[in-house]
Amino acid sequence: MTDRPVFDEMWGTGETLREPYRKFHDWFSAEDPARLRAKQREAEELFRLSGITFNVYGRAEAEERLIPFDIIPRIIGGAEWNKLCKGIEQRVRAINSFLYDVYHKQEIVKAGRIPEAMISGNEAFLPQMIGVEPPGGIYTHIVGIDLVCTGPGEFFVLEDNARTPSGVSYMLENRETMLQMFPELFSQNRVQPVQNYPALLNQSLSDCAPAGAADTPVVAVLTPGIYNSAYFEHSFLADQMGVELVEGQDLRVVDGRVAMRTTDGYKPIDVLYRRVDDDFLDPLNFNPDSTLGVPGIMDVYRAGGITIANAPGTGIADDKAIYSYMPDIVEFYTGERPLLKNVPTWRCSDRESLSHVLDNLGDLVVKEVHGSGGYGMLVGPAAGKTELREFRKKLEAKPRNYIAQPTLALSTCPIFSRTGLTPRHVDLRPFVLFSPKGVTITPGGLTRVALKKGSLVVNSSQGGGTKDTWVLED
Amino acid sequence: MLGKTANGLFWMYRYLERAENTARLIEAGQRIALTRLHGSDDEWRAILQTAGGLKAFEAANEGVTKEAAINWLLRARENGSSVLRCIETARQNARLVRTAITGEVWESMNSTYMMAQETLARKVGERDLPGVLVALRRQTALVRGMTHGTMLRNDIYNFARVGTFLERADNTARILDVKYYVLLPSASAVGGAVDNVHWESILRSVSARGGFRMEYGPGAGPRQIIDFLILNTKMPRSLAFCVNKLGENLKYLAPPEHPTEAQSMVSRIQQDHLRRDIDDVLDYGLHEFIETYLDLLARVARQIEVDYRFYE
Numbered sequence: 001m002t003d004r005p006v007f008d009e010m011w012g013t014g015e016t017l018r019e020p021y022r023k024f025h026d027w028f029s030a031e032d033p034a035r036l037r038a039k040q041r042e043a044e045e046l047f048r049l050s051g052i053t054f055n056v057y058g059r060a061e062a063e064e065r066l067i068p069f070d071i072i073p074r075i076i077g078g079a080e081w082n083k084l085c086k087g088i089e090q091r092v093r094a095i096n097s098f099l100y101d102v103y104h105k106q107e108i109v110k111a112g113r114i115p116e117a118m119i120s121g122n123e124a125f126l127p128q129m130i131g132v133e134p135p136g137g138i139y140t141h142i143v144g145i146d147l148v149c150t151g152p153g154e155f156f157v158l159e160d161n162a163r164t165p166s167g168v169s170y171m172l173e174n175r176e177t178m179l180q181m182f183p184e185l186f187s188q189n190r191v192q193p194v195q196n197y198p199a200l201l202n203q204s205l206s207d208c209a210p211a212g213a214a215d216t217p218v219v220a221v222l223t224p225g226i227y228n229s230a231y232f233e234h235s236f237l238a239d240q241m242g243v244e245l246v247e248g249q250d251l252r253v254v255d256g257r258v259a260m261r262t263t264d265g266y267k268p269i270d271v272l273y274r275r276v277d278d279d280f281l282d283p284l285n286f287n288p289d290s291t292l293g294v295p296g297i298m299d300v301y302r303a304g305g306i307t308i309a310n311a312p313g314t315g316i317a318d319d320k321a322i323y324s325y326m327p328d329i330v331e332f333y334t335g336e337r338p339l340l341k342n343v344p345t346w347r348c349s350d351r352e353s354l355s356h357v358l359d360n361l362g363d364l365v366v367k368e369v370h371g372s373g374g375y376g377m378l379v380g381p382a383a384g385k386t387e388l389r390e391f392r393k394k395l396e397a398k399p400r401n402y403i404a405q406p407t408l409a410l411s412t413c414p415i416f417s418r419t420g421l422t423p424r425h426v427d428l429r430p431f432v433l434f435s436p437k438g439v440t441i442t443p444g445g446l447t448r449v450a451l452k453k454g455s456l457v458v459n460s461s462q463g464g465g466t467k468d469t470w471v472l473e474d
Numbered sequence: 475m476l477g478k479t480a481n482g483l484f485w486m487y488r489y490l491e492r493a494e495n496t497a498r499l500i501e502a503g504q505r506i507a508l509t510r511l512h513g514s515d516d517e518w519r520a521i522l523q524t525a526g527g528l529k530a531f532e533a534a535n536e537g538v539t540k541e542a543a544i545n546w547l548l549r550a551r552e553n554g555s556s557v558l559r560c561i562e563t564a565r566q567n568a569r570l571v572r573t574a575i576t577g578e579v580w581e582s583m584n585s586t587y588m589m590a591q592e593t594l595a596r597k598v599g600e601r602d603l604p605g606v607l608v609a610l611r612r613q614t615a616l617v618r619g620m621t622h623g624t625m626l627r628n629d630i631y632n633f634a635r636v637g638t639f640l641e642r643a644d645n646t647a648r649i650l651d652v653k654y655y656v657l658l659p660s661a662s663a664v665g666g667a668v669d670n671v672h673w674e675s676i677l678r679s680v681s682a683r684g685g686f687r688m689e690y691g692p693g694a695g696p697r698q699i700i701d702f703l704i705l706n707t708k709m710p711r712s713l714a715f716c717v718n719k720l721g722e723n724l725k726y727l728a729p730p731e732h733p734t735e736a737q738s739m740v741s742r743i744q745q746d747h748l749r750r751d752i753d754d755v756l757d758y759g760l761h762e763f764i765e766t767y768l769d770l771l772a773r774v775a776r777q778i779e780v781d782y783r784f785y786e
Contacts, residue, residue, distance in 0.1 A: 050577075051569070051584050226569055235572040245573045250478050261477045263629070263782040264729070 007151045007411045008423050009074065018152075020075040020472055023188050028072075028421075036071065036416060039181050043069050046180065052173050052232050068465035069174060070415045071181070074426060074447045078192075078474030080153050081443060084430075087155070087339035089439045090330060092143050092432050095162055095317045097333035099139040102316060103129045113328045122322070123370060124315030126278060128285055132302050134311045135210040136436040141273075141309035142201070143432040144168075144445075147340075149411040156341045156408060157326070158427060162318040163310060164275050167446040167466075168431050169233040172197060172240075174446075174468040190473040192443035198240035200433055200440055201273075207435035208307050209270045217270035219243045220260060222251075224276050224292045234275050248276070253296040258306045271307040272297075278312045320369045320403050321347055344406060348399040357404040358395065361388055364404045365456075366395065379456055381407055410456055413467065415449060425450045427458050428469065444469035477783035479571050480633045484778070486567035486583075487621075487637030493560035494614040495645035497607045499525060500547050500557075502652060502679035504603065507540060509671045518543035520655030524648040527553055544603065549594040557610060561590040576624040579617060586613040635723040636778065643716035644771055647764045649679055650703055654761040673699050680711045700760065701752040713767065714748040720774075727782070736777040743770050 005013045010021045017025055044066065053064035076084075101107050102119055103126075109116050119125055144165025146158040175194050179186060202219060209217035223234035225247050238245035250260050251269075259266035274281065280290040285298040300306050316322060322329075324345035330338040346353035348366075357364060366378040378391045395402055412423035430445035447467040448458035458464040503521040510517065519538045522528040525547060534552050535542045549558040565587040572580055590610065598606050618638075625631045653672055673696050677683050680703065689706065690698045706712045721740045728734045747767055755763050779785060 048588070049581050049584055051572075051580065226566065231569070235569070239573040243573075244476055244479075246476065247478065250476055261783050261786070263475050263477055263480045263727070265783075 006409050006423070007149065007154075009076075009149070009411050009413045009426075010421075012152070020077040020470075024073065024075060024185070027185060027188060033420065040071050040416060043071060043177050043181060046177050047173070050173065052169065052236075067170065067460045068451060069177065070449060070451075070465050070467050071178070072414050072416050072421065073178065073185075073468045073470050074413045074428075075189075075470045075472065076444070078472050081471045083153065084147075084155055084340075085441050088145055088430060088432060088441055090334055090336065090339050091145060091157065091160070091326070092140065092434055092439055094326075094330040094333045095143065095160060096138065096140050096434060098329050099162075099311070099314055099317050100137065101333070103132060103313065108329070108332050111332065113332055114322075114325050118321060118325070119316065122316050122319060124278075124313070124319050126313035126316075128298060129311070129313035132311075133304070135304065135307045136208045138208050138309075138434055138436065139311040139314050140317070141205060141208055141311075141434055143434065144429045145340075145432065147428045147430070148343075148408055149426075149428070150409055151411075154341075155428075156343050158343060159320070160318040160323065160326070161429070162314045163277070165429065165431065166230045166233055166275075167429055167448075168197060168442075169236040170466050171431065171442070171444065171446045171469070172236075174466055178468045189470065191470045192473055194442050194444055197431070197442050198237060200442070201237065202241040202243065204433040204435040204437075204440060205271045205273055205307070205309055207437050208309065210304050210307050212304075213270040218268065219271045219273065220246045220269045222246055222248070222272050222274040222276055224248075224280070228275075230275065237273075248280075248290075248292045248294055251294040251297075253294065253300055256300060256303065256305055258294060258297050258300050269306060271309060273309045278315060281308075281312060320345075320367055321349070321400075324403065343408060346404045348395060348402040348404060353404075354395070354399045357402075358392060361392060361395075363407065365407050366391065366402050366404045369401055369403060375461070377457075379407065382454075382456070407456065413447070413449065415451065415465075415467075422453075424453070425456050425458065426467070443471035475574070475629055475633075477785070479574050479630075480782045481779070481784035482567045482571035483574060483630060483633040484637040484640075484784070486564050486571060487634045488641040489560045489564035489567065490583075490614055490617055491638050491641035492555060492645065493557045493564065494611055495642065495649070496525065496547055496555060496557050496560065497610045497614075498679040498681075499645075499649060499652070500544060500603075501607050502649065502675045503543070505675040505678065506656065506672055509675070515540050515543070517652075517656050520652050522546070523655050524651045525555060526648070527555060541597075545597055548598060548606075558590055558594045561587055561610075561614075574630045576620070578620045578624045582613075582617045582620040586617055589613050629727055632723045632726045633782075636720060636727070639716045639719040639723065640771065640775055640778075642711060643713055643720060644768060646680060646703060646711050646716065647713055647768055647771075649676060650700070651761060651764045652676065654764075669696070676703075682709060682711065685709060697752060697756070700755065704755060704763075705748060705750070705752060714744075717743055717748055724778075734777075734781040736774055736781050739770070739774045739777055743767070743774070 007013055010018060012018055047066050047069060053066055106119065108114050109119060140162045142165060144161040146161065147155045148158050149155050171194060205219050206217045219241065220243055221234055221238040223231060223245055235245050244260060246260050251258055254266045257268035258272065259268045276292050279287045280292040282293045282295060282298045283290045284295045301308055324347055326342050327338050346357050348354045348357055362380045364380045368376045410425040413426045414421035415424045426447050426449045428445055428447050431442050433440040447469040448464045449467055450456060450458045451463060451465045499521055503517055506517040515538050518540055522531050522538065522543055530553065531546050535546065546553050547556055550556045553559060565583050568575060568580055568583040593606055593609065621634060653676060656672060677686055677699060682702065686699065686702050689702060702709055702712065704713045707714045707718060709715055717740060721744065724734065724737045724740060728737050
């Protein structure tokens with residue numbers, strides 16, 4: 001760990017209340033803690049009733065768990081947010097250009113900015129996408145950029161989620177719950193709304209419909225099914241957008257179109273917001289054992305008969321090894337200096353980097369290149385001797401599978417605990433929509449919070465919680 | 475609407491209705507048992523028989539006892555039609571069709587599930603049984619009320635109703651059939667004091683005592699009760715009422731030019747079985763009548779799956 005004092009988003013590094021929290025603090029100081037504790041329980045009851053649960057992989061199918069919710073909002077000032085948005089938009093545009101290039105001329109490789117092997121040798125690279133023109137030129141319709149903060153206005157990108165970022169239903173339900181429990185807070189503070197996200201999503205997806213689609217394109221959400229850990233979110237988004245929620249078994253290719261089985265026959269779909277991984281999308285083109293996908297959908301896609309959001313093959317852009325090249329990628333495609341910082345990253349495939357990582361394992365965070373959800377990662381400073389020894393063996397066996405980063409002094413936000421306000425580390429995932437008509441960023445996003453004291457792991461599967469995230473209107 | 479969604483709605487409401495009727499059946503059984511002066515636990519054997527689960531019950535239990543039968547019907551995991559499993563399956567289907575139902579319907583379904591999980595986590599003792607049964611029925615009524623009060627009257631609603639009435643049309647017939655099985659050991663008791671108590675219990679279990687008196691006046695007997703539960707078109711749980719409703723809901727869902735196969739089948743059941751005189755039914759034999767009718771109803775259910783592309 002660094003010796004720098006941790007930056008708290010409410011109190012800074014000292015005892016001076018930061019401006020965005022001023023009105024909230026006045027309110028909080030006048031509140032009776034007993035009432036707030038009751039409200040905390042009420043929030044849990046509301047979540048349980050709404051069914052906003054997730055299934056933990058590896059547990060009994062019947063077990064549905066709630067992600068803990070903390071009633072103290074995270075508050076971001078309007079000016080700070082606007083600045084952040086510029087960086088996010090720049091990065092999202094660069095990622096899309098990068099994907100187009102990867103599946104077309106690979107100029108960035110020719111220019112020597114990324115080694116060829118990083119592309120062709122990458123598991124997430126889909127040769128089937130070479131030369132394919134996605135409708136409207138959009139690959140990443142929905143992106144979640146994971147950010148951490150280390151000081152006032154100092155944001156780092158921790159991860160780009162360009163495949164199927166999840167969590168947006170929590171952003172919406174958290175706000176809904178806060179509005180219901182503490183309406184007075186929203187009278188006192190001018191909080192930018194997030195509730196129109198489903199409408200914007202529907203609009204953005206419709207704007208990406210293939211040529212020849214009707215004026216109101218038919219949009220559907222594809223889910224792996226009721227046992228998927230994010231099923232709640234899939235049904236939530238379909239419900240809020242007013243579109244059908246389909247599974248692979250509801251779909252088939254009919255007359256060159258992907259169509260869903262309705263009670264009076266098959267009806268074609270123009271835009272499919274799929275929450276199924278590439279591998280399972282089409283048993284004819286990818287994993288032949290998949291029962292989650294649609295046989296032949298890739299052929300329809302290549303012929304321009306459907307929009308798949310996000311496009312197949314976008315995983316190569318959020319791969320953790322490619323991540324280390326992001327500053328180059330942003331510069332190469334936008335001609336500008338990157339506005340958002342990358343966390344310095346050692347690629348363990350590189351011999352020198354590997355030896356540096358092995359020498360400093362206790363100070364670093366090591367992640368699997370293709371991992372997600374906080375599984376299979378090592379937080380050096382928090383790990384015991386045995387864990388370090390085990391991980392060292394894994395690293396030596398398959399160095400290409402790992403990257404390493406310094407442990408950042410992540411900012412904290414207060415949570416409501418038995419003793420009042422207690423600081424805990426947080427990250428932020430804003431949600432970005434991208435269509436030929438432009439980039440839309442919902443003000444705020446999902447704040448995840450590590451509920452254990454000192455912990456840096458915010459993933460819900462590892463005991464993290466969430467908070468409502470406010471962006472104030474300045 | 476997706477075929478899968480129609481399927482999910484159909485089964486969500488079938489299981490919800492089944493949960494409620496199984497609770498009613500337990501109530502009827504308990505009443506018959508409590509008013510019996512001596513003898514064995516035959517009424518529970520009869521109830522298990524009509525609920526269609528006697529074989530599975532015997533495979534999983536040693537002999538029919540009151541306690542085992544109630545537990546089996548109320549909360550046994552091995553019994554797919556136990557109240558607990560019905561509510562779980564109804565909720566599972568509600569999750570599947572979450573985009574088709576209103577938030578109110580979903581939340582009432584979810585709260586029913588949460589209540590059942592809690593109340594039926596352990597065996598329910600005799601003393602607590604009446605309260606638990608009332609609470610369960612109140613919860614399923616809440617879902618039905620939310621459905622009635624918040625859903626658009628469109629094809630979604632009609633599929634929900636098709637499931638409800640198909641199941642209820644089945645379950646009321648089964649409740650009536652309990653009487654046949656209870657009487658099996660000695661047919662001589664017909665018209666005796668015990669016999670009347672049985673019929674009274676059956677009326678109670680379908681919430682129909684008051685309605686029955688209004689329709690038939692005091693002094694009416696078993697013959698009228700059978701008429702009431704089979705042929706009366708005002709009684710909302712009678713066979714005739716449920717099948718009429720089923721016909722109406724299917725009519726809404728069918729293209730106007732050509733009726734579906736399921737619709738024609740329902741019309742035939744109405745014509746051949748439910749527009750008759752009660753004496754016809756009794757001459758034919760009540761048990762035989764019910765068996766024929768249940769079989770026809772099951773065929774309608776299978777035809778609906780085909781007509782509306784539930785699976786392919």
